[in-house]
Amino acid sequence: MPMNSFDDYPMSWKLDRRRLARPYYRSIADAMEHDVINGVLEPNTKLPPQRELADFLDVNLSTVTRAYKTCELKGLIYATIGKGTYVSSKNRSENVLLQNDKTTKIIELGTIQPFYQLNSIVVKTAQKLFEKPYAMNLLEYVQPLDSTKYLESARLWFEKFNLEISTDNIIFTSGGQNALSIALISLFQPGDKIAVDCYTYPNFIGLANLLRIQLIPIQLDDWGMLPEELERNCRTTNLKGIYLMPSCSNPTNLTMPMERRKQLATVIKRYDLILIEDDTYSFLLPGLYLPFAAQIPDQTVYICGTSKSICAGLRVAFMAFPDRMSALLSNGAYYANLKTPTVNIEIIAELITSGLADQIIEKKIQLAKERNSIYKKYFPDADHFNEISLFQWLALPGDIDSLQAESASKKQGVRILSSQKFAVGATDKYSHVRLATCSPKNVEELEKGLGIIRKIIDENSHIAAKSEFIV
Amino acid sequence: MPMNSFDDYPMSWKLDRRRLARPYYRSIADAMEHDVINGVLEPNTKLPPQRELADFLDVNLSTVTRAYKTCELKGLIYATIGKGTYVSSKNRSENVLLQNDKTTKIIELGTIQPFYQLNSIVVKTAQKLFEKPYAMNLLEYVQPLDSTKYLESARLWFEKFNLEISTDNIIFTSGGQNALSIALISLFQPGDKIAVDCYTYPNFIGLANLLRIQLIPIQLDDWGMLPEELERNCRTTNLKGIYLMPSCSNPTNLTMPMERRKQLATVIKRYDLILIEDDTYSFLLPGLYLPFAAQIPDQTVYICGTSKSICAGLRVAFMAFPDRMSALLSNGAYYANLKTPTVNIEIIAELITSGLADQIIEKKIQLAKERNSIYKKYFPDADHFNEISLFQWLALPGDIDSLQAESASKKQGVRILSSQKFAVGATDKYSHVRLATCSPKNVEELEKGLGIIRKIIDENSHIAAKSEFIV
DNA sequence: AAATTTGTCTATTTACATTTC
DNA sequence: GGAAATGTAAATAGACAAATT
Numbered sequence: 006m007p008m009n010s011f012d013d014y015p016m017s018w019k020l021d022r023r024r025l026a027r028p029y030y031r032s033i034a035d036a037m038e039h040d041v042i043n044g045v046l047e048p049n050t051k052l053p054p055q056r057e058l059a060d061f062l063d064v065n066l067s068t069v070t071r072a073y074k075t076c077e078l079k080g081l082i083y084a085t086i087g088k089g090t091y092v093s094s095k096n097r098s099e100n101v102l103l104q105n106d107k108t109t110k111i112i113e114l115g116t117i118q119p120f121y122q123l124n125s126i127v128v129k130t131a132q133k134l135f136e137k138p139y140a141m142n143l144l145e146y147v148q149p150l151d152s153t154k155y156l157e158s159a160r161l162w163f164e165k166f167n168l169e170i171s172t173d174n175i176i177f178t179s180g181g182q183n184a185l186s187i188a189l190i191s192l193f194q195p196g197d198k199i200a201v202d203c204y205t206y207p208n209f210i211g212l213a214n215l216l217r218i219q220l221i222p223i224q225l226d227d228w229g230m231l232p233e234e235l236e237r238n239c240r241t242t243n244l245k246g247i248y249l250m251p252s253c254s255n256p257t258n259l260t261m262p263m264e265r266r267k268q269l270a271t272v273i274k275r276y277d278l279i280l281i282e283d284d285t286y287s288f289l290l291p292g293l294y295l296p297f298a299a300q301i302p303d304q305t306v307y308i309c310g311t312s313k314s315i316c317a318g319l320r321v322a323f324m325a326f327p328d329r330m331s332a333l334l335s336n337g338a339y340y341a342n343l344k345t346p347t348v349n350i351e352i353i354a355e356l357i358t359s360g361l362a363d364q365i366i367e368k369k370i371q372l373a374k375e376r377n378s379i380y381k382k383y384f385p386d387a388d389h390f391n392e393i394s395l396f397q398w399l400a401l402p403g404d405i406d407s408l409q410a411e412s413a414s415k416k417q418g419v420r421i422l423s424s425q426k427f428a429v430g431a432t433d434k435y436s437h438v439r440l441a442t443c444s445p446k447n448v449e450e451l452e453k454g455l456g457i458i459r460k461i462i463d464e465n466s467h468i469a470a471k472s473e474f475i476v
Numbered sequence: 477m478p479m480n481s482f483d484d485y486p487m488s489w490k491l492d493r494r495r496l497a498r499p500y501y502r503s504i505a506d507a508m509e510h511d512v513i514n515g516v517l518e519p520n521t522k523l524p525p526q527r528e529l530a531d532f533l534d535v536n537l538s539t540v541t542r543a544y545k546t547c548e549l550k551g552l553i554y555a556t557i558g559k560g561t562y563v564s565s566k567n568r569s570e571n572v573l574l575q576n577d578k579t580t581k582i583i584e585l586g587t588i589q590p591f592y593q594l595n596s597i598v599v600k601t602a603q604k605l606f607e608k609p610y611a612m613n614l615l616e617y618v619q620p621l622d623s624t625k626y627l628e629s630a631r632l633w634f635e636k637f638n639l640e641i642s643t644d645n646i647i648f649t650s651g652g653q654n655a656l657s658i659a660l661i662s663l664f665q666p667g668d669k670i671a672v673d674c675y676t677y678p679n680f681i682g683l684a685n686l687l688r689i690q691l692i693p694i695q696l697d698d699w700g701m702l703p704e705e706l707e708r709n710c711r712t713t714n715l716k717g718i719y720l721m722p723s724c725s726n727p728t729n730l731t732m733p734m735e736r737r738k739q740l741a742t743v744i745k746r747y748d749l750i751l752i753e754d755d756t757y758s759f760l761l762p763g764l765y766l767p768f769a770a771q772i773p774d775q776t777v778y779i780c781g782t783s784k785s786i787c788a789g790l791r792v793a794f795m796a797f798p799d800r801m802s803a804l805l806s807n808g809a810y811y812a813n814l815k816t817p818t819v820n821i822e823i824i825a826e827l828i829t830s831g832l833a834d835q836i837i838e839k840k841i842q843l844a845k846e847r848n849s850i851y852k853k854y855f856p857d858a859d860h861f862n863e864i865s866l867f868q869w870l871a872l873p874g875d876i877d878s879l880q881a882e883s884a885s886k887k888q889g890v891r892i893l894s895s896q897k898f899a900v901g902a903t904d905k906y907s908h909v910r911l912a913t914c915s916p917k918n919v920e921e922l923e924k925g926l927g928i929i930r931k932i933i934d935e936n937s938h939i940a941a942k943s944e945f946i947v
Numbered sequence: 948a949a950a951t952t953t954g955t956c957t958a959t960t961t962a963c964a965t966t967t968c
Numbered sequence: 969g970g971a972a973a974t975g976t977a978a979a980t981a982g983a984c985a986a987a988t989t
Binding site: 527 | 953955
């Protein structure tokens with residue numbers, strides 16, 4: 006085959022033809038993955054059109070399509086018909102637990118660590134539990150006879166958030182993330198598509214990438230996901246599900262008003278999507294809104310983690326679902342984990358039924374308000390202010406790059422998270438940082454951290470994004 | 477297109493051509509799945525060759541191939557080149573936790589419930605723990621500063637089983653099943669193939685089916701998986717991994733001798749397979765064997781659950797791995813669960829470092845021996861007898877169908893498990909039942925249960941498999 | 948031992964739909 | 969508003985290899 010004239014054709018990315026081994030689609034996908042992960046291809050770089058690369062490599066179009074698709078399902082790139090294919094943001098979040106090195110003194114405004122002082126209440130409950138005569142039975146494999154009391158406590162908890170669910174339609178999982186894993190594994194296949202806010206929960210992004218489930222970003226306004234945008238995407242691509250955090254979306258901090266919920270519910274219903282409603286933050290506004298699970302119960306998997314609201318370390322979440330998903334989800338939960346530890350469930354159940362959980366969330370709301378009023382002091386004009394949230398979403402002045410802000414801030418001992426960590430697909434040119442106001446050990450640390458960030462922003466807001474930051 | 481003459485062509489299965497809608501491959505796969513699940517197609521039925529069905533439906537061969545593959549990855553059917561495609565055994569085990577109804581008095585010889593009386597020791601340890609001043613910190617999201625002490629306890633535990641592992645290469649998971657999920661999600665893709673014993677752990681089968689990972693059954697002899705059979709399969713199909721329980725394989729009760737381990741290790745090394753070594757039962761023979769993880773560490777994920785050995789209800793397992801898998805597995809563990817509860821880990825760690833865990837396993841071995849000697853009394857000539865195992869694998873006389881034995885036994889109040897629950901691919905004509913000798917509440921119940929099973933076998937061993945059982 | 952049966956794998960063809968310009 | 973650019977999705981073709989007979 007003769008050499009063609011592509012050798013110095015200007016392509017944003019190409020692959021040495023000599024490295025092309027069979028199967029071609031794997032060669033191409035592997036090379037691309039390598040270059041994205043190692044930063045050879047930077048976020049938002051446009052990749053060559055599939056046809057162009059196919060011509061260049063002298064392989065069939067579909068072979069390139071398959072390679073591109075493989076990378077897209079891993080979350081490395083994203084494609085739009087008519088527009089082209091681009092490299093994704095750096096939303097491949099590091100393992101936060103590993104990076105958390107307590108020996109270095111750092112002010113934590115990155116991860117959300119919600120008011121651990123209230124764990125003293127949990128310890129007391131645990132102490133009493135292990136004194137009980139039946140404590141031994143809680144350490145067995147199967148649930149004890151009266152396991153309905155646990156389900157009953159979950160039902161009670163749901164009631165606080167305007168949700169009436171039969172105990173037959175509830176299971177326990179080992180934390181909210183585990184519930185998300187179970188939902189995705191049980192109800193979706195690799196290649197399926199799920200709609201998400203264009204900025205969404207990074208651990209959901211990471212999980213979807215791991216399971217090769219494709220996330221389709223939908224534009225937002227100040228009240229949450231735009232129904233007409235969702236509808237447009239439903240018409241044009243074959244969406245199977247949607248993921249929402251209506252009580253307090255992470256990271257955008259929006260509480261979705263009822264009007265918007267109704268509009269979205271209509272679209273979800275019309276296109277028969279599976280809704281994963283992550284209502285971990287409902288405890289911050291108990292009883293004020295009607296969850297989707299109450300509006301379109303037959304399509305909703307409702308997940309309510311207790312790690313933020315009651316106790317982080319026990320890793321217990323509740324998952325509610327309609328009858329038609331019962332077999333699939335129980336099956337998935339069983340094969341993923343076999344079971345959630347009964348002792349952990351018992352402690353959570355006891356906290357709920359005794360009313361201690363209510364005391365905990367009441368105090369957390371109070372503490373959150375206190376901390377957010379301090380934030381308000383440092384950033385009085387900030388959009389998206391949410392007085393009861395555990396974090397804030399701060400828009401940076403137009404010329405500050407949020408990744409640079411993150412690293413500049415880290416150099417000065419404050420951990421924050423860039424909006425890049427939350428981005429799916431194309432992101433706005435202006436960018437944000439998420440500040441976990443709940444996490445610093447005390448109010449003084451919070452003030453210090455916010456002061457440092459305020460200063461970094463003030464000193465750099467006139468500097469072009471790519472230049473060196475003043476630190 | 478004219479009607480062809482296939483209308484009354486004798487095919488073991490066919491699909492009404494009028495029900496064939498686009499995409500064809502999905503129509504075909506869905507119809508087949510429906511018929512397998514609803515019993516229209518019975519286990520071991522031969523399906524029409526792909527070409528034949530393609531001709532009949534007037535679609536391309538590859539379209540049928542894709543449909544068959546979809547079902548194969550779900551574990552519904554299995555295919556052999558040259559031989560054909562067959563419907564799988566009924567190994568789709570029910571959710572055991574759901575079926576466990578303690579209100580009915582049943583003698584449990586089905587699930588493995590290992591000597592819960594020893595949980596009193598665990599309760600005492602937990603009581604002390606929650607009295608400690610740092611108890612509160614154990615309920616936080618991140619591991620406390622001295623989390624190395626947990627890893628150190630895992631390292632100590634591994635040492636008992638002749639395994640030297642750096643604490644950098646260990647993580648905790650929420651039980652052994654959770655460790656298996658994490659290993660499969662992190663290291664394998666849908667469509668990948670893993671070699672297993674032709675009778676293997678049903679929860680591994682279910683998990684693989686859920687994740688669309690294909691299991692390739694390998695023949696056994698009395699010392700475990702046959703190395704030459706493994707090698708043959710490596711040559712002919714593209715295996716990515718292998719799953720083994722060398723200390724005491726479930727359900728076949730084989731302890732693999734060193735000789736066999738070495739032979740298998742050679743093959744595993746030659747073909748660069750990822751070995752998932754499930755060593756949950758190593759505690760029954762501490763220090764007597766060298767695990768694969770010590771022989772071929774660079775290819776082995778070593779999983780050691782503590783649910784059987786120390787305490788079932790806490791759901792803690794240890795997972796060890798080589799450096800090259802570290803990033804993938806930590807990542808997978810993180811996105812699957814975020815974390816394993818620290819309190820649960822602390823209790824297990826305390827039991828290990830205090831030496832109480834050793835006392836527990838010593839007593840368990842003693843109890844197991846006692847119970848198995850009773851089994852020996854009822855089935856003196858049984859093959860595969862293992863005196864320290866928690867269960868036994870009983871071959872039924874040639875004309876007894878193990879599924880019928882299971883249901884006959886259940887009618888008389890004894891739960892046992894048919895070999896069908898453990899079978900992958902084609903199964904031998906003779907069949908077995910698994911009897912969990914550890915599980916009955918006491919020795920009297922065990923005697924009663926074994927007596928009933930003995931009687932069922934004696935009374936039916938002369939009756940043809942398909943006829944009615946005497947109960 | 949050779950021919951046949953049967954499943955496997957991946958590239959290719961074709962038709963299509965959306966977005967951009 | 970129509971043509972061009974671009975990605976999507978499924979069916980099809982063809983070469984291959986193992987197991988059976």
